[in-house]
Structures are given as C-alpha cells and as structure tokens.
Amino acid sequence: MQLDEFFVTGEPLIYGGMVAIALVTSAILFILTYFKKWNWLWREWLTTVDHKKIGIMYILSALAMLFRGGMDALMMRVQLAFPGMNFLNAQHYDEVFTTHGTVMIIFMAMPFLIGLMNIIVPLQIGARDFAFPFVNAISFWSFFFGAMLFNISFVIGGSPDAGWTSYTPLAGAAMSPGPGQNFYLLGLQLAGIGTLATGINLMVTILKMRAPSMKMFHMPIFTWSSFITCFIIIFAFPILTVALALMTIDRIFGSQFFTLTGEGLPMMWTNLFWMWGHPEVYIVILPAFGIFSEIIATFAKKRLFGYSAMVWSIVLIAGLSFLVWVHHFFTMGAGAFVNSVFSISTMLIAVPTGVKIFNWLGTLYKSKIEFSVAMLWSLAFIPSFVIGGVTGVMLGMAAADFQFHNSYFLVAHFHYVLIAGTVFACFAGLVYWYPKMFGHKLNERIGKWSFWFFLIGFHVCFFPQFFIGLDGMPRRIFYIAPEWFTLNFISTIGAFGMGVGFAIFVYNIYYSFRYSERETTGDAWNNGRTLEWATAAPVPHYNFATLPDKVGYDALLDMKEKGETTFDESKLEPIHMPNNTGKPIIMMGILAFASFALVFEWVTLAAIGLIGTIIMMGIRSFDYDDGHYVSVDEIKRTERAARGLNDE
C-alpha cells in the first residue's frame, strides 16, 4: 500500500485538520513532559478503577466528541446556507453527515449519559463503587479506543460515507470499497463491547449494592431510568453486535448476507439496524428523563409528582421501544398490514411519554421554582420535547410518512427529540452535578448566557426545517434549490448560535475552575433530596465513610429533617477498595490495534492483535489482586477536612 493511499490527500480542509491534530497532540505531549505529569496521569487517571474518575473521563471525551460532531454540523450548515455554495463537494458532504450522525449518537450522547450514570448512580444508592470496577475501566477504554478508531478515519484511510444508518447495498464492499466503511463497523463494534459491559455492570450494581433497606421503589428516579436503560442495552446491543459482525464478514471475507449476489438480503440490514436503532434512541432519552426529573424536583423544592407512574411509564416505553422499528422504513414496501401494526405501536409510545410530561408539569404546579441554570435547561426541555414528540406521532402515521420520510421534516423531528431531550439533559446534568464532581459550581451568570444562546440558536436552527421539509427539501443533499434559500439561511444562523452557546459553556468550565467559590457542604444546592448530596464534595474515593442505613424515598431529605448525616465517626471501619490497574487500557489498546489492522484488511496482523488480547485476558484471569484497605485514620482525616471540622 502506498503512503498516499493510507493518508487522506487532496482536500485542503483535511490538511488543515491534520495540521491541527499534529499541533494539538504535540502541545499535549510537550505540556505533559514539561510539567512532568506523565506519572501522575498514569497513576491517577489512566489506571483508575474509581467510578467517579471513569465517569469524568467519559464526560470529557463526550465533550470532545460534541466538538467534533459540532464542527461537522457547522460545515454542513455552511454548505447549505446558499444555493450553489461550493464549500464541500458531494463526496465530502456525504462523509461529513455520516460521521456527524455516528459521532453524535454513539460517541457523544451515549457516553455523556453513561458518564453521568457512572458518577451518580453508585452515590444515589449509597454504594462504594460499581459491582465490577475492573470491568468498568474496560468499558471506558473500549469506548475511548472505539471513538479514536472511528475518528482517525478522517485523516487515515478515509471516512465512511454511507450515512450513520449504513444501509446495504450502498455500504457493501461493491459500492463502498476501501477502508471507510470498515472504520464505521469496527469503531462501533469496539465501543459496543463497552456499552454492553456497562449495562450488565450497572444492572448488578443497582440490584445488589443498594444501601441496606433501600427498596427498589425508593430508588431515585435517575437510578430507575438508568436501570431500565440497562435492560434495553442488554437486549439491543447484541443485535448491533451481530449486524456489524455480519457486515464486516460480508465486506472482508466475502460472505453474502446483505449482497445482491448469492441471494443475500440488503433489507435484512435495515431490519437488524433498526431493531437495535430504535431502542438505542430510548437508551439516550430515558436517562435524560431521569436527569430532568431529579432537577425539577430539586429546584421546584417538591416531591416528584407521581413517582410510581413515572417509573411504570419508563418501563412501558422501554418495552414498546422494541416493537416499533419498522416505522423507520414504512416507505420500503413492507405492505399495508405490517405498516399499520407498526404505526399503531409507534403511536402508543406517545401515551407513557405524555404521562411523564404531565408528571413534570404536576411537580412544577404551585411550586416555588428556583431558576438556576440546571433548572432552565430542564424547563426549556419540556415544550421543545413536546414539539419533537408531536411531530414524531405525525411521522408515525404510515400514510403520512410517505410525504415526510427522508425530508427535512424528519431531520427537524429527531433533532427536536435528541437535542432538546438528550443534549439539554447532558448540559443540565453536568451543571447540576458539577459541584459533586469537582467541588465547585459552574458560574451561573455565564451559564445563563450559554443557555440562552444555545436554546434560541436551537429553535432558530431546527424549527424552520419542519417547513423546508414540507416544501420538499430532502435530507442528505449537498446543494439547495433557490426556493429553499431563506429558511436554510435562517437555519444556518441558528446553528452558529448553538456553536456560540457551546463555546460559552466550555469557557465557563475554565472560568469556574479559576474563580468559583469552593464547595464545603456537599449539599451544593441546599435542596438535595437524594443520597449523592449526602457525601462530601469532592467525593472521597470510597464515597461513603459509613454506609447509609435505613433509607427510604428522598433519603437525604429524611436525614436532614432528623438531623442525621452519613458520617458517624464511632462506626468507622477500614474500607476495602480495589487497586488501580493498567490492564484495562493495555488490553483494549491491543484490541484497538487489531481492529485497526482489520480495517485495512491486514488479516494476519489483526489475528496477532486478537491473540494478544486473549493473552491479556489470560493474564487477568491469573490476577488475584485483593485490593487494599483504607485505614480508619485516613477516613477520619479525609472526612474532617472535607466537612470543615478541625482535627482533634
């Protein structure tokens, strides 16, 4: 293979990207070396098994991916701003919308939420860590390397260009030769391992590691939504695993699953993809519902209205999410009867979703709302998401969908649900739990600026798209007809508004790190209701000095009323914690190497990498690391310092 086949050449934008990557990488390497931080980085972060640090790494990576996906989005919007625009050519445009969609759903939304779950769920249930801390680190590194693998496609080998849905036969070997599509397949496969492992890990954690006497129906609602999400992950991700594997075998080893020769069935990919894909959209929306519920209860200073209705509607949504996948391809000829069945099941989902909306409104009703930034994101979510849901029901009417399908109406719909739902929730959750993670709040004033820029930008960007869609503009085109100009131009302005909002958000992180007041109480918003607010901030690595006992619903609120805390010095005992280990990063690094080799169809090299991974697993099997104990003295010192008590 020639070097110029290996690196992507001939595109000024991509040369720019290469230079930027080279500069940033060398800057990071230089800073780490200059300040002698390598050792620290390895010891404190790369080898950590602490769920909170892993969560923070998830969120940092997700923010980086949001930046990458956002750049893709802005490039598309520039291209679509004027008719006859020559910013991206057709091929490049295809690559950009493919990577945008994939990065946003797989490498941004899901990891961001999983990051928040990582940090918060064990705290909310009064646990010291995940059930399997080692596996948790594996999960993170498999996501991280999967994301890296997918992202380098843009400078090495070439990006995939068959859409985030990668329909066959377009995505097959005949019509998409070269490594691009392989990057998609193997990047997602690698990250998928981690997601499945997290699903199992978190489910065991929630089932088995709750504080004694916390009943299932006492669990905070975010924990509930995470729990149900785990169910969806466990049953949906294996479908993706199989689908990706089949296409990989098709492309690299010449099998005939989705081909047009050999009597393969391209439609089978579409079915498999959406049997995973529709549940996937609920994997990224249910935790978001949980986050909003927590925030709304906290800042409305009221008990969540209809807690059990909330829980049951999540369960119902999760169940229904597996029964509606055909609505993504009503137009592909399944026939009137099948379409009707799936049309009805689709519209059924609106019922439990509606229940939840009324629960939030009921919580807000006659309450004293505190308009903090986290609350603003949550309040903005409700009407925006309703627009997304109502248009979803419109799309769900099979007959009408023949008009809307693959138009900008659809694009507007899913951005209304995904951004107003998931992205708002990620921001809201980050702002809300920020003091828990870092020991200081984000600045509220700057936060409001970023909120308003983002919110207004969002509506300016996507609301017009409903109308462009009805005017007949299809999705995934790189030029626009003159009559679509005005609305597209408005949309592009909105997109840049969101970009500014995001930039302010990131600036806020820096600003608050420098200037925000440090946290002393642990209950940063003074209205914490659930157990995560009962620990000190930042949270000691063992979470709870003494495990909370006899907890019920809104556990912290009860404790506050009775004047109790989770820290009882007389009851301290040594705490057992797992040791840090470099094995997860090494194991997944080797697997990433194998995947990279397979992308270029270097089968021998891939096999060597795979054997290396298996050897690492063997080594792990012989590893009888027992962890260590945190001494009572150390716990006392940490807790006293965090709680501002003086040493005796």
Add this chain to the structure above:
Amino acid sequence: MSEQDIKSGPLEYRTENGRLAVLGFWIFLAAEIALFSTLFATYAVLYGRTADAPLPGELFEPTGTLIMTFILLTSSFTCGIAIHEMRRGSKKGLITWLIITLVLGLSFLGFEIQEFIHYTHEGATIQSSAYWSAFFVLAGTHGLHVTLGIGWAILLLIQVMKRGLTPVTSRKVFIIGLYWHFLDVVWIFIFTGVYLLGMVM
C-alpha cells in the same frame, strides 16, 4: 475480596464478590441469548437462499451430527458432576471431571471442523450463498464459544491445581459451568433448527 462474609452454603456464594459475579454472569447470558436469537433469526430469514450452492439436505448427514450432539450432551453432564464434586469439596474429583469435559469438548470441536472442511469440499462455503453464510456464522459462532470455553477452562484448571478450592476459584469454576450448559442448550437449538429441519426439508 478473599475474605468470606458468610460461613455456610456453597463456597462460590460465600463472598460478596462471588454473589455479584454469578448474578453478573446470568445477565451476560441474557445478552448471549439475544445474540444467538439474532443469529437464528438471520438464519431463518436466509433459509433456502442457497443460490447455486448445494442444498443443506444434500450435505447434512445424521450420524455425524448425532455423534456430536451426544458428545456435547455428555460433556454437559460431566461438567455437572464436576461442579457436584466441587460442592463436595473434592478437588481431585473436580479436576478429573473437568478434564473429561474438556476432552469431550475437544472431540466435539474436532468433528465440527471436519464437517466444515467436508462441506467446503462439496462447494458450500461461507461465500457461496446467503444461506451458507448464515449457516457457517451461526454454527461457527457456537464453535467459537466452545473453543473459548475450552481455553478458559484450561486456565481455571491450572488455578484450581495451584490454589485449591477457594471462594474465588470455585466461583470461577461455577461460572464456566453455567457457560458450558448454556452452550449445550444453544446446540440443541442448532441441532433441531438447523440440522434436523435441514435434513427434512
């Protein structure tokens, strides 16, 4: 994690970690069920789409498949005895029966590889048609699981020999027992759904 927090009951359940790991593995098996169901569904959808390749009925033959089935079922049984011996606290019994299980597993694999080679010679390969792609991937995934199981069990055998029966080793052995039985169940579906149906139709 090596300390025991319960004094009675099966060894593998006596530590918190043991109980967590066993539950985690059950949930993992649920995901495996989803995985194999998807493969079975794919197989069913592609059934009959053999293009110019031989039909399954022409190649499948009852004796070989029956022997394979018999071997694998027996191995599940011996694996059960191995766990039983472990519960009785007999390290020697566990090792003996585990080795028997491994030998049976290996001979199953031997038959399967031979069978695949035979089909390939007859012109049915993973590339020859959608049906055969689905067949080889479904049966092959099961075979791959068996291979991994054998490698894994050998590692555990060494650990049991070195460390004896501890809460950790017995937990690991118990889990591979679950895994092995699971593969047996999957095989029964392959036997009936793929081979028997393929021969009849």
